[in-house]
Amino acid sequence: MAILSGIKNTVLLWVLLVAACGNQPKKPEIEIAGKEPEMQQHANKPIVVAANRTDQYIPLLNGKKIGVVANQTTVVFKSGDSYTHLVDSLLSLQMDVKKVFAPEHGFRGQADAGEKVTDGTDPKTGLPLISLYGKNRKPSAEQLADIDVVLFDIQDVGVRFYTYIATLQLVMEACAAHGVPIIVLDRPNPNAHYVDGPTMEIEHSGFLGMTPIPLVYGMTIGEYAQMINGEGWLRSETKADLTVIPLENWTHESEYHLPIRPSPNLPNDTAIYLYPSLGLFEGTNINAGRGTEFQFQRYGAPFLDATQYNFTYTPQPNFGAKNPKQKGELCYGKDLSQIPRMTEVSLMWLIDAYQNADDKKKVFNTSGFTRHAGTEKLQQLIEAGKTEAEIKATWADDLNRFKTIRQKYLRY
Incomplete structure (x- = not known):
């Protein structure tokens, strides 16, 4: 099934067919609270990403000098499982794209997590590539001087320490400061x-979390951009001049299967669903599948009690992990590759690993764990032997406060 959308430019008519392969939303079993009746009817229609809604944003770009914040997920879907990069599509429509700003992992998504991305030139288009994950993490006044509008289009996975929302916030700050x-x-x-x-917690803010939001915040990147603006979280004195082009036929209950991995170590749905829980291992000395073909679908370490596990693996350098934790060492742990879609953050695996470490001092890389958790309390509670239920009870009030704020910015 496909949806036709198109625009008439002064020199050509572009008709795009939206891919429906693998991106069919799940039909809600109950009404979606707070949504109008017509929104309930979207469940049987293909999801249309905003990049395909050219009639909504091309008029805003005509005659403008454009900077695009993009990576390998920045695509316009065509038919079947085919797609075209948004930058190529804009150029084909004779839009005046001046440069591309690239986030963590780079414009083509080839760099490891944490690996610095350098400036350069895109060999296909000849456009300048400006890194937002190198010597600077937001566009400078000089880099925005020849730009009339910034177009941001990156696939997010909804986890606070996934750095694309930090890039979004810093780009919004730069745009607000320089009137773009x-x-x-x-x-x-x-x-x-x-x-x-x-x-x-504010005292632990950084690139792995710039604002006081939960680990999983339940918003699209467009909704979150509106929250950043609306809650006054930009360091600039003014709000960004923000326009969000919305999705069609998607709700917060819809299942969406990403056609392109959003970063090198999130290869499939299972990894994306487990990432909020297993991503916390990034702040420990325990491997979470990097250096295997099952990134964020397993965990293990040489110092976990071998008598407690019947699953082992050995991380080796590979795409997205040139130097994985526990490289070349036999790790004892658990295989989670068959876990179904998650509906909460699970602490059971982190608690399990801590309890079964032969030396518990080996588990936490304290500063790294605090940056990922956003608080020192989580490590303290695990070390104190608290249960998952006891730890989650400490989150409840903060989550309720956030949900109240979040409700103001939900669009779907």
């Missing part, structure tokens, strides 16, 4: 169906 409008093309969040996890 920003257009966000919205995409589904595959973890938008729940809100959970510890809320970041």
Whole structure:
């Protein structure tokens, strides 16, 4: 099934067919609270990402000098499972794209997590590539001087320490400071169906969490952009001149299967669903599948009690993990590759690993764990032997406060 959308430019008519392969939303079993009746009818229609809604944003770009914040997920879907990069599509429509700003992992998504991305030139288009994950993490005044509008389109997965929302916030700050409008093309969040996890404390803010939101915040990147603006979270004195192009036929309960991995170590749905829970291992000395073909679908370490586990693996350098934790060492742990879609953050695996470590001092890389958790309390509670239920009870008030704020910005 496909949806036709198109625009008439002064020199050509572009007709796009939206891919329906694998992106069919799940039909809600109950009404979606707070939504109008017509929104309930979207469940049987293909999801249309904002990049395909050219009639909504091309008029805003005509005659403008454009900077695009993009990576490998920045695509316009065609038919079947085919797609075209948004930058190529804009150029084919004779839009005046001046440069591309690239986030963590780079414009083509080839760099490891944490690996610095350098400036360069895109060999296909000849456009300048400006890194937002190198010597600077937001566009400078000089880099925006020849830009009339910034177009932001990156696939997010809805986890606070996934750095694309930090890039969004810093780009919005730069745009607000220098009077450049920003257009966000919205995409589904595959973890938008729940809100959970510890809320970041301001004293631990950084690139892994810039604002006091829960680990899983249950919003699309467009909704979150509106929250950043509306809650006054930009460091600039003014709000960004923000336009969000919305999705069609998507709700927060919809299942969405990403056709392109959003970063090198999120290869499939299972990894994306487990990422909020297993991503916390990034702040420990325990491997979470990097250096295997099952990233964020397993965990293990040489110092876990071998008598407690019947699953082992050995991380080796591979795509997205040039130097994985526990490289070349036999790790004892658990295989989670058959876990179904998650509806909450689970602490059971982190608690399990801590309890079965032969030396518990080996588990936490304290500063790294605090940056990922957003609080020192989570490590303290695990070390104190608290149960998952006891730890989650400490999150409840913060989650309720956030949900109240979040409600103001939900669009779907």
